[in-house]
Amino acid sequence: MNVNKSAPSEIIWPRWPMVDQHKFESSMNKVFESQRWALSGYWTGQPSLEQQFAKSFSEFNGVPYCVPTTNGSSALLIALEALGIGIGDEVILPAMTWMAPATAVLNVNAKPILADVLDDTLCIDPEYIEQKITDKTKGIIAVHLYGSLANMDRIMEIADRYKLFVIEDCAQSHGSIWKGKRVGSIGHIGTYSFQQGKVLTSGEGGAAITSDKNIFKRLEQLRSDSRTLSADGIRLGDMELIEEGSIQGSNFCLSEFQASLLHMQLDDLDELNNQKTQNALLLSDLLNEVNGIQVMRQDKRVDRQTYYGYAFRYDHEYACGVLSEEFASHLQKELNMGSFYLHACYQPIHKNKLFCPWTKKRYDPDNAMNKDYWHSLHLPVSEAAANNTIVIHHAILHATKSQIEHIAYSVDKVLKRIRHKKRCFNS
Numbered sequence: 172m173n174v175n176k177s178a179p180s181e182i183i184w185p186r187w188p189m190v191d192q193h194k195f196e197s198s199m200n201k202v203f204e205s206q207r208w209a210l211s212g213y214w215t216g217q218p219s220l221e222q223q224f225a226k227s228f229s230e231f232n233g234v235p236y237c238v239p240t241t242n243g244s245s246a247l248l249i250a251l252e253a254l255g256i257g258i259g260d261e262v263i264l265p266a267m268t269w270m271a272p273a274t275a276v277l278n279v280n281a282k283p284i285l286a287d288v289l290d291d292t293l294c295i296d297p298e299y300i301e302q303k304i305t306d307k308t309k310g311i312i313a314v315h316l317y318g319s320l321a322n323m324d325r326i327m328e329i330a331d332r333y334k335l336f337v338i339e340d341c342a343q344s345h346g347s348i349w350k351g352k353r354v355g356s357i358g359h360i361g362t363y364s365f366q367q368g369k370v371l372t373s374g375e376g377g378a379a380i381t382s383d384k385n386i387f388k389r390l391e392q393l394r395s396d397s398r399t400l401s402a403d404g405i406r407l408g409d410m411e412l413i414e415e416g417s418i419q420g421s422n423f424c425l426s427e428f429q430a431s432l433l434h435m436q437l438d439d440l441d442e443l444n445n446q447k448t449q450n451a452l453l454l455s456d457l458l459n460e461v462n463g464i465q466v467m468r469q470d471k472r473v474d475r476q477t478y479y480g481y482a483f484r485y486d487h488e489y490a491c492g493v494l495s496e497e498f499a500s501h502l503q504k505e506l507n508m509g510s511f512y513l514h515a516c517y518q519p520i521h522k523n524k525l526f527c528p529w530t531k532k533r534y535d536p537d538n539a540m541n542k543d544y545w546h547s548l549h550l551p552v553s554e555a556a557a558n559n560t561i562v563i564h565h566a567i568l569h570a571t572k573s574q575i576e577h578i579a580y581s582v583d584k585v586l587k588r589i590r591h592k593k594r595c596f597n598s
């Protein structure tokens with residue numbers, strides 16, 4: 172292949188987060204000056220930074236309501252509760268994902284039903300959803316994974332037909348657009364994570380967005396101990412949270428420090444996402460030229476794709492059966508990249524050692540305790556993907572053109588070296 176082989180000996184890769192120090196400090200100063208560090212602080216005469224961020228983030232996504240949370244996992248949890256999902260219910264979600272959505276379903280004492288994914292997007296397979304619907308099914312969690320978008324047309328069609336709720340897990344897709352609509356605004360609730368690695372980050376953090384006022388009212392109380400924000404008549408020094416108590420909540424509030432950081436970065440999000448897209452397209456063009464490599468398919472209905480992780484796959488046989496963990500470790504060495512920046516894709520939930528609900532006594536035994544049930548599941552597309560998919564963190568998509576070329580060159584080099592060492596081919 173025709174790419175730049177003379178990469179610098181000590182490559183400096185972009186790092187994440189990429190926040191300007193001056194902006195960072197001024198966002199912290201805002202909190203200092205306000206004297207309000209939390210939603211549960213007192214009214215200072217100004218809307219809290221949490222509310223300022225919520226307003227901007229809902230406008231960004233084209234919905235009227237946003238409820239910030241401590242993290243993406245708690246956003247999923249309150250989303251399920253706001254939709255009234257609990258004991259005896261089933262929720263269908265993809266096996267190929269970070270475990271948080273499955274854990275959230277267990278945490279409301281409902282049962283996660285794992286579905287397989289599509290081979291070329293790694294997002295939930297709508298046909299599989301239909302096969303798994305029972306009279307206990309209450310909802311679907313669609314995860315937009317590694318920048319690919321789930322087929323929201325089909326998912327909403329199925330949900331309408333069977334009267335199911337749809338939660339879009341957008342922890343990896345802030346700003347993506349499906350047929351003119353931001354992800355998260357298509358289902359009943361969209362949830363976000365602002366954890367350190369995500370494209371919009373405050374270290375930890377999350378949010379749930381919705382267009383439904385009643386759902387919003389429940390989300391609000393679920394995240395702040397059954398309290399809502401007072402409308403008017405508030406005086407300086409008063410609590411802004413008022414005791415509503417129409418649904419039992421917990422404390423999942425985002426602090427003012429985090430809200431300020433997020434608010435400050437929101438203006439740049441689309442622009443940064445565009446830069447990533449340019450390099451992702453370049454990387455896909457280059458990787459398409461490499462023997463044995465397959466890049467992800469982008470659905471024609473995707474108007475804008477956010478890359479949280481850039482995923483590509485290799486032909487398992489062509490690579491002499493080498494598993495993704497090993498392939499990734501060769502590539503990490505070759506590129507001098509840490510495992511935060513380049514790694515194998517997730518193991519599917521039922522194969523992921525971090526998913527071990529039978530160790531937790533508070534779960535409904537019928538849902539969680541049967542280790543054999545989880546291990547008996549067979550979801551071939553997810554399982555195959557786990558073995559031959561490599562993920563590059565989106566920070567790397569802010570690299571220079573020659574660095575991107577060096578990545579493609581190195582993938583080719585590592586693949587050839589593996590083949591040379593293992594000698595699994597006949598010619």
Ligand SMILES: *Cc1c(COP(=O)(O)O)cnc(C)c1O
Pocket residue numbers: 241242243244245268269271272314340342343363364365366375376377
């Ligand atoms: C990161 C992530 C989450 C969880 O977010 P946290 O903020 O870490 O709790 C949920 N779903 C997906 C797909 C994620 O990538």
